[in-house]
Every structure is written in structure tokens, then in C-alpha cells.
Amino acid sequence: MNIQCPLPTIHRETIRLGHGSGGEMTQQLLSTYIQPLFNNAWIDQAHDSATLPWGADRLVFTTDSFVITPLFFPGGDIGKLAIYGTVNDLAMGAAEAKFLSCSLILEEGLPLETLKKVLQSMAVAAEETGVKLVTGDTKVVERGKGDGIYINTSGVGILMDGQPIAPSRIRSGDQILLSGDIGRHGIAVMASREGLDFESALNSDCAPLNSAVSALIRGGVTLHCLRDLTRGGLATALVELAETSGRAIEVEESQIPVGESVQGACEMLGLDPLYVANEGRFVAFVPEESVDLASSILRETQVGSSCAKIGRVTDKTDAQVTLRNNLGCDRLLQRLPGEQLPRIC
Amino acid sequence: MNIQCPLPTIHRETIRLGHGSGGEMTQQLLSTYIQPLFNNAWIDQAHDSATLPWGADRLVFTTDSFVITPLFFPGGDIGKLAIYGTVNDLAMGAAEAKFLSCSLILEEGLPLETLKKVLQSMAVAAEETGVKLVTGDTKVVERGKGDGIYINTSGVGILMDGQPIAPSRIRSGDQILLSGDIGRHGIAVMASREGLDFESALNSDCAPLNSAVSALIRGGVTLHCLRDLTRGGLATALVELAETSGRAIEVEESQIPVGESVQGACEMLGLDPLYVANEGRFVAFVPEESVDLASSILRETQVGSSCAKIGRVTDKTDAQVTLRNNLGCDRLLQRLPGEQLPRIC
Known part of the structure; x- marks a missing residue:
């Protein structure tokens, strides 16, 4: 007897929300699609940041995109989160965050007032954590192709401890x-x-x-x-x-x-x-x-x-x-x- | 006589596509909203990358988000573009790209086959340009809140020339x-x-x-x-x-x-x-x-x-x-x- 699988296979072949959960499905996505293509000593550290050789020093490098909704929530907002998140990923590699990049993907129709509030919040958080935003990028997508603001911050930090914590x-x-x-x-x-x-x-x-x-x-x-x-x-x-x-x-x-x-x-x-x-x-x-x-x-x-x-x-x-x-x-x-x-x- | 301005003021108070053009409106957005909050010696270099002090060396740091549509076009695709774009921004600062981060914002429903093609293209481009992808992040947004794939790559490079080109x-x-x-x-x-x-x-x-x-x-x-x-x-x-x-x-x-x-x-x-x-x-x-x-x-x-x-x-x-x-x-x-x-x- 030949029983057909009743599950719609389409679900297994497309990105689902669970692929962004940071859990099992994210891990499967990484191990199936990303690690085989990009394996190297640094990505294999399987940490939130990579500790890299850099002349006499060691440099710690990390990246994070923030797509939270709502943009403002009790106790914080996407701007604060975007600074803290990357500073924290560096801290978890025992690195002091020094410089951050900031790349914005804005949706057409976003009130400039909202953008201003988010940026002000980022500036306060950067001051608080002692990092400098030194380079950036701004893209705009059509109405309905984004969700207000997506922010990527990447960061470079310097090892505080003699050896990486991993x-x-x-x-x-x-x-x-x-x-x-x-x-x-x-x-x-x-x-x-x-x-x-x-x-x-x-x-x-x-x-x-x-x-x-x-x-x-x-x-x-x-x-x-x-x-x-x-x-x-x-x-x-x-x-x-x-x-x-x-x-x-x-x-x-x-x-x-x-x-x-x-x-x-x-x-x-x-x-x-x-x-x-x-x-x-x-x-x-x-x-x-x-x-x-x-x-x-x-x-x-x-x-x-x-x-x-x-x-x-x-x-x-x-x-x-x-x-x-x-x-x-x-x-x-x-x-x-x-x-x-x-x-x- | 009191003539009312016929332009709908709402248009002046929200993000428009032109803010992402890289032209006059982008410049206005940067000078009004970003530079006053984040001015420092490095962001003031007004280049596509920042040349930063790093121990005995100098480090060049840059970021770019890619939101191109369609994802595949004659002569390239978003993956290739995401590697070349950041390698090129570093090259424009006379820096040899060493390490790249890659952050993906995927839309629910994206065929995994499409993701695979884009990632393969990134891997080929990374090999071609001699950069290593060492750290990354993956987020998923609901159907209709993205446009297939947005990619951020940030990069660190090392100065090829004695002094920065700026x-x-x-x-x-x-x-x-x-x-x-x-x-x-x-x-x-x-x-x-x-x-x-x-x-x-x-x-x-x-x-x-x-x-x-x-x-x-x-x-x-x-x-x-x-x-x-x-x-x-x-x-x-x-x-x-x-x-x-x-x-x-x-x-x-x-x-x-x-x-x-x-x-x-x-x-x-x-x-x-x-x-x-x-x-x-x-x-x-x-x-x-x-x-x-x-x-x-x-x-x-x-x-x-x-x-x-x-x-x-x-x-x-x-x-x-x-x-x-x-x-x-x-x-x-x-x-x-x-x-x-x-x-x-």
C-alpha cells in the first residue's frame, strides 16, 4: 500500500517564522544551508561573535539585525536594543565594544518623528555603553515591503581578557x-x-x-x-x-x-x-x-x-x-x- | 493675503523612497537626523567606510544593507552584490577586505531554494574576493513585512596603503x-x-x-x-x-x-x-x-x-x-x- 504524506510539502520548502526563533529550526537552517558553504575556523567558534587575528591584537566582530515589533515597548525600543544587543554580543566574547556600524532599512511612510526618536535612543545608548557609531547606510523600501524600521548594527571590539571566552x-x-x-x-x-x-x-x-x-x-x-x-x-x-x-x-x-x-x-x-x-x-x-x-x-x-x-x-x-x-x-x-x-x- | 501652501505637509514628514536614493534627500536625512546625534572624527570622514585606530594598525570598517528587487538580475544577484558591495566600500578606503559579517532578514514564505541560490552566490563571491564570512545573524519577518531577502554585510579590512585614501x-x-x-x-x-x-x-x-x-x-x-x-x-x-x-x-x-x-x-x-x-x-x-x-x-x-x-x-x-x-x-x-x-x- 502506498500512503501519501498528508502534510503539504510546501511548508517544508519555504522559510517559516520558526526559522528566526533562534531555536531548533534556526539551527537546522544554519547547519543545512550556511555552515556547509561558509565553514572556517572563526564561524566554527559557534559563538555570538568571532575572535579574529589582527596584527598584534585580537579583534572581536559581531552583527545583529533588529526587526522587533512594536518599535517601542515597556522598558525600551528598537534603537536601544540595537546598541545593547551588539555591545552585549561583544561582551559575551569578553570584548570591549569600540566601534559600531548602523544600517537602516526604512519603510516608505515611516513618520520622521518616529525615526528621530529611535535615533535619539540609539545615541543615548551609545553614550551609555561607550561605543562610537562610525559608519552607516540607509535604504528605503516601498510601503508594505518593510515594517517601519529594521536596524542592523555590527560591532568591533577589543579583547578585555588575555584569551577569548568561548x-x-x-x-x-x-x-x-x-x-x-x-x-x-x-x-x-x-x-x-x-x-x-x-x-x-x-x-x-x-x-x-x-x-x-x-x-x-x-x-x-x-x-x-x-x-x-x-x-x-x-x-x-x-x-x-x-x-x-x-x-x-x-x-x-x-x-x-x-x-x-x-x-x-x-x-x-x-x-x-x-x-x-x-x-x-x-x-x-x-x-x-x-x-x-x-x-x-x-x-x-x-x-x-x-x-x-x-x-x-x-x-x-x-x-x-x-x-x-x-x-x-x-x-x-x-x-x-x-x-x-x-x-x- | 494669506496663501496656504498647497503641498500636503504629510509628505514632508514621512520617509519617502527618495530618502534611500543616495542623492539629495538621503543627504538631507543624514545631515538633519543622523550627523547631529552621532558626530565624531570617524563618521565625519564622509566616506563609505571609517578608518579607525587599532593598536599599531589601522582598521577600516564599513556596512551596507542590500534590498534590491528583483533578487536575480542579468549579470548578478543580491548575494553577489552583498559581497562585492562591502568589499568595494573597503577597497575605496584603500583597504583589503579580510572579514565579513552577514545578517539576513528573510520573509516568511521565501522558497528555501531561493535562499540556497543566494547563499551559494555569496560563497562564490567571497572565495573570489578572498574574504571570510565569520559571523552572522538570521531574522524572519511575517509574510508581507519584507521582500524575500534583505542582506546586510559589514566588513573589516586592513589598510593597503600607508595612509588612508579619502x-x-x-x-x-x-x-x-x-x-x-x-x-x-x-x-x-x-x-x-x-x-x-x-x-x-x-x-x-x-x-x-x-x-x-x-x-x-x-x-x-x-x-x-x-x-x-x-x-x-x-x-x-x-x-x-x-x-x-x-x-x-x-x-x-x-x-x-x-x-x-x-x-x-x-x-x-x-x-x-x-x-x-x-x-x-x-x-x-x-x-x-x-x-x-x-x-x-x-x-x-x-x-x-x-x-x-x-x-x-x-x-x-x-x-x-x-x-x-x-x-x-x-x-x-x-x-x-x-x-x-x-x-x-
């Missing part, structure tokens, strides 16, 4: 620190987009992470890996790091800080906070002997005041992430499978 | 060399978009310029300034350089090579080839004593085989560009005023 440096026994409570960015953006009104005001966690990272490095903490939690949330970041490093990770659900409003919103909407996007949170992998120092330094920073030790890297090499839940049961974490909340950054 | 180095007496015939990219894209059929096949001039620039530098030519001719065509590039350098420029229309098909298409469509986009053409400003050497070196390169001496920088400091036409009459050139052919790159 997934390949993760070791068994490393402790995992989470810089603060999770899920606020995703829920704030979604609430704003869908017009949901929660009891307590909920702001995005959108924040620059460079000061916290530089405090850790200056404070003498040995850092093995840093990763900011963006589109796929904490779970996806941990799975990626486990796979890239080939190490197993165990985390304790009870140790992961989730705000009451985020918890409530997630329950109401059927979302898992572990997969909700953040824009000002990161995990740090540090050797056991450094974890208390790291934690006390982080607690003194603005973004790390509620940091928590959430788990550790085990001796196993099955590259799996196990979450021990509040009832003591274990659950294997996967990457975000499809698209949870699109257009979040 | 508009500020233009001197009176400099001769102006044009690397080849103009207007082919704009006409080829428009013909393809509008389904126009010209008698003779017309391919875009889309090409990498790095080998030609490196040949000039290796050959010992003193280069004062280089500029590739993109959105606003030859006229806009010359006006920009005259204004940035504060020098007057004179060019001879009879010396500017325009292919027969481009000339024919322009006459038919009421376009001026001086304002039609190019993607593989540049002007070089060289001192009188270097012009013959430069010209003979360029003629040996693939992109410069039909190069021509089209004019010179005069003693005047009125920053104007004068075109002497074939009848011996002078005409002052301006930047492209509005939008001639949108979505050309």
Missing part, C-alpha cells in the same frame, strides 16, 4: 551563574503587542551587559564561557552550549529566578519562562573556585543584583541539559522547537 | 579617472524588473573592485581619493566629493564612456546615464604626474579595461561640479534630487 573552554565542574530573573523582555514585548494588561507593570530587562562583564574580568574571575539569553531563552542557550562544548549540564529549576508577573503571564498564556526571550540576561560558566567571587562581584552590578547559581557542568559527555524540577524530577531540555514569540528582537 | 586628500590639479562605462547596473535591473527587452543583451556591471585598487597601489600610483559609483550614479558621487573636499571639479561629457544599449535605454526612458546606478565602477583622483601610470595599470585589469580620463579638480573652491557637454556648453551638476530607480542595490 564554548570550547567549558569544563566539567564549571558552575553556572545566571545574572538575573528571566523572561521579562519577551513578556513585556508580547503584552505591549497584544494589548494585554497585567496587574503589575512589567518592563523589558533590556540592558547593556558590558559593565558587569568588565567587572568580572577586572575582579580576577576566571571565566570559561559567557552567553546572553536572547530569542530562545535560557533553555535554548544552555542546550546550544552543551552541544558546542560536548558537555552535559544540570540545572535546578528552583534556583532559576522568575518574577511573579512573568510567572503569572506565562501560566495564563501557556508559555514556559525557560523559553521566553531576554535582552539583558546572561549565564557565566566559571570554575568552582571562582563562583563565589563571581557571584559577589555580579551582585554589586546593576544587571546582576539578583544573580543566582543555577547549576553545573557534569562529567558526562552526552551534551544533554537536565532540568531538575521543583518536585525532584529530571527533564531533558531541548532547543525551542518552533517559534514561541516572533519578532521579539 | 575625500580630504583631494587637491587642485588632481586628474579624475573613471574605471569604465556607466549605467549598466541600473538599466539591467530596471529592464529585468519591468520586463523591458532591449535589442542587445545588457548585463549589470556588478563586479569586485579590490584587485584593481590593489594593482594601483602595488604599482606605486599616488591615490588621493577613490569612490565607487552606486545609487546616485557618477554625478552624485562627484558632487559629494566636491562638497566634502571643498574643491571644484570639471568633467567632459565626451570623455565619459556610456555603452550604446545604456544610451538607447536612457533615451527611451528619459533617464540621464550620469545618475543611473553602477555596482562595479569607480573614480580615482590622482595627481597629474600619476595619471598615465594609473591609467595604464587600470587598463590591464578586468574592471578597468575601458577606463577614461574624464576631468580634473580646478583651483576654485566653490565645491561645484561642472560638466562640459558635447556642444561645449557648461552645466552645473547636482546630486540626484529624488529617486530615479528605487531598490537598485
Whole structure:
């Protein structure tokens, strides 16, 4: 008997929103279409930035496009996000952001007043994080071919630490620190987009992470890996790091800080906070002997005041992430499978 | 008597296609909204790239987003353009492109086959120009919020010459060399978009310029300034350089090579080839004593085989560009005023 597959194959042959989720489908897209064509020592670092040889120095280089909707949300806007996002990707490579480029794709009909507000916000964020916007580009697409403003920022930074901080440096026994409570960015953006009104005001966690990272490095903490939690949330970041490093990770659900409003919103909407996007949170992998120092330094920073030790890297090499839940049961974490909340950054 | 302005003011307060033309409206947008917020020594270089201090070296940094429609056109595609465009912007700063980032904004529903073709084309172009794609980002926007694929590439390069080549180095007496015939990219894209059929096949001039620039530098030519001719065509590039350098420029229309098909298409469509986009053409400003050497070196390169001496920088400091036409009459050139052919790159 010859049974025809009832799924419309067209869906498997076109780009879907999930390809931009930062989760499983994004990973498939990268491994199928991009990595085979562009493999080199730097892209293989599988980090948010590439650490490159540059004369006597090392240069860290990264890029990010921002397509968030709405452009303005509680706690931030696309302009702030575009600066912080790239500064943060550099910070996660232990690099101090020095110079940024800015490329705008504007939609015909965008009010100039909106553009002005976004640019002002970018200027404030650049000042705050100490980066200079040095080169740019502006394109305009016809009405209906864009969505107000898309912004790309790319950045070059200089290594703060002697050696790059990267997934390949993760070791068994490393402790995992989470810089603060999770899920606020995703829920704030979604609430704003869908017009949901929660009891307590909920702001995005959108924040620059460079000061916290530089405090850790200056404070003498040995850092093995840093990763900011963006589109796929904490779970996806941990799975990626486990796979890239080939190490197993165990985390304790009870140790992961989730705000009451985020918890409530997630329950109401059927979302898992572990997969909700953040824009000002990161995990740090540090050797056991450094974890208390790291934690006390982080607690003194603005973004790390509620940091928590959430788990550790085990001796196993099955590259799996196990979450021990509040009832003591274990659950294997996967990457975000499809698209949870699109257009979040 | 109080006469009301009949123009709908709304048009003056929103983004129009002309803001992306690379001409007068783009310039107004930059000078009104961007430069006051982001002025620094590097953005003030008013070049397609920024030359930055970096330890003992100097680093050249640039960015470009590509929103061309259609994605495939005679002689090229958006992928090729995205690599060449950024390599060329670096070459115009006398820099050898080393590393590129690639950020994709994909529209839901884009056939994966199309994405694959574009990426393959990028890989071939990267190989050809000797650059490595080392970092990237992928976003997906909902159907109807994009136009298939937008690509941003940013690039870092290393100075080939001892000192940067920039508009500020233009001197009176400099001769102006044009690397080849103009207007082919704009006409080829428009013909393809509008389904126009010209008698003779017309391919875009889309090409990498790095080998030609490196040949000039290796050959010992003193280069004062280089500029590739993109959105606003030859006229806009010359006006920009005259204004940035504060020098007057004179060019001879009879010396500017325009292919027969481009000339024919322009006459038919009421376009001026001086304002039609190019993607593989540049002007070089060289001192009188270097012009013959430069010209003979360029003629040996693939992109410069039909190069021509089209004019010179005069003693005047009125920053104007004068075109002497074939009848011996002078005409002052301006930047492209509005939008001639949108979505050309």
C-alpha cells in the first residue's frame, strides 16, 4: 500500500517564522544551508561573535539585525536594543565594544518623528555603553515591503581578557551563574503587542551587559564561557552550549529566578519562562573556585543584583541539559522547537 | 493675503523612497537626523567606510544593507552584490577586505531554494574576493513585512596603503579617472524588473573592485581619493566629493564612456546615464604626474579595461561640479534630487 504524506510539502520548502526563533529550526537552517558553504575556523567558534587575528591584537566582530515589533515597548525600543544587543554580543566574547556600524532599512511612510526618536535612543545608548557609531547606510523600501524600521548594527571590539571566552573552554565542574530573573523582555514585548494588561507593570530587562562583564574580568574571575539569553531563552542557550562544548549540564529549576508577573503571564498564556526571550540576561560558566567571587562581584552590578547559581557542568559527555524540577524530577531540555514569540528582537 | 501652501505637509514628514536614493534627500536625512546625534572624527570622514585606530594598525570598517528587487538580475544577484558591495566600500578606503559579517532578514514564505541560490552566490563571491564570512545573524519577518531577502554585510579590512585614501586628500590639479562605462547596473535591473527587452543583451556591471585598487597601489600610483559609483550614479558621487573636499571639479561629457544599449535605454526612458546606478565602477583622483601610470595599470585589469580620463579638480573652491557637454556648453551638476530607480542595490 502506498500512503501519501498528508502534510503539504510546501511548508517544508519555504522559510517559516520558526526559522528566526533562534531555536531548533534556526539551527537546522544554519547547519543545512550556511555552515556547509561558509565553514572556517572563526564561524566554527559557534559563538555570538568571532575572535579574529589582527596584527598584534585580537579583534572581536559581531552583527545583529533588529526587526522587533512594536518599535517601542515597556522598558525600551528598537534603537536601544540595537546598541545593547551588539555591545552585549561583544561582551559575551569578553570584548570591549569600540566601534559600531548602523544600517537602516526604512519603510516608505515611516513618520520622521518616529525615526528621530529611535535615533535619539540609539545615541543615548551609545553614550551609555561607550561605543562610537562610525559608519552607516540607509535604504528605503516601498510601503508594505518593510515594517517601519529594521536596524542592523555590527560591532568591533577589543579583547578585555588575555584569551577569548568561548564554548570550547567549558569544563566539567564549571558552575553556572545566571545574572538575573528571566523572561521579562519577551513578556513585556508580547503584552505591549497584544494589548494585554497585567496587574503589575512589567518592563523589558533590556540592558547593556558590558559593565558587569568588565567587572568580572577586572575582579580576577576566571571565566570559561559567557552567553546572553536572547530569542530562545535560557533553555535554548544552555542546550546550544552543551552541544558546542560536548558537555552535559544540570540545572535546578528552583534556583532559576522568575518574577511573579512573568510567572503569572506565562501560566495564563501557556508559555514556559525557560523559553521566553531576554535582552539583558546572561549565564557565566566559571570554575568552582571562582563562583563565589563571581557571584559577589555580579551582585554589586546593576544587571546582576539578583544573580543566582543555577547549576553545573557534569562529567558526562552526552551534551544533554537536565532540568531538575521543583518536585525532584529530571527533564531533558531541548532547543525551542518552533517559534514561541516572533519578532521579539 | 494669506496663501496656504498647497503641498500636503504629510509628505514632508514621512520617509519617502527618495530618502534611500543616495542623492539629495538621503543627504538631507543624514545631515538633519543622523550627523547631529552621532558626530565624531570617524563618521565625519564622509566616506563609505571609517578608518579607525587599532593598536599599531589601522582598521577600516564599513556596512551596507542590500534590498534590491528583483533578487536575480542579468549579470548578478543580491548575494553577489552583498559581497562585492562591502568589499568595494573597503577597497575605496584603500583597504583589503579580510572579514565579513552577514545578517539576513528573510520573509516568511521565501522558497528555501531561493535562499540556497543566494547563499551559494555569496560563497562564490567571497572565495573570489578572498574574504571570510565569520559571523552572522538570521531574522524572519511575517509574510508581507519584507521582500524575500534583505542582506546586510559589514566588513573589516586592513589598510593597503600607508595612509588612508579619502575625500580630504583631494587637491587642485588632481586628474579624475573613471574605471569604465556607466549605467549598466541600473538599466539591467530596471529592464529585468519591468520586463523591458532591449535589442542587445545588457548585463549589470556588478563586479569586485579590490584587485584593481590593489594593482594601483602595488604599482606605486599616488591615490588621493577613490569612490565607487552606486545609487546616485557618477554625478552624485562627484558632487559629494566636491562638497566634502571643498574643491571644484570639471568633467567632459565626451570623455565619459556610456555603452550604446545604456544610451538607447536612457533615451527611451528619459533617464540621464550620469545618475543611473553602477555596482562595479569607480573614480580615482590622482595627481597629474600619476595619471598615465594609473591609467595604464587600470587598463590591464578586468574592471578597468575601458577606463577614461574624464576631468580634473580646478583651483576654485566653490565645491561645484561642472560638466562640459558635447556642444561645449557648461552645466552645473547636482546630486540626484529624488529617486530615479528605487531598490537598485
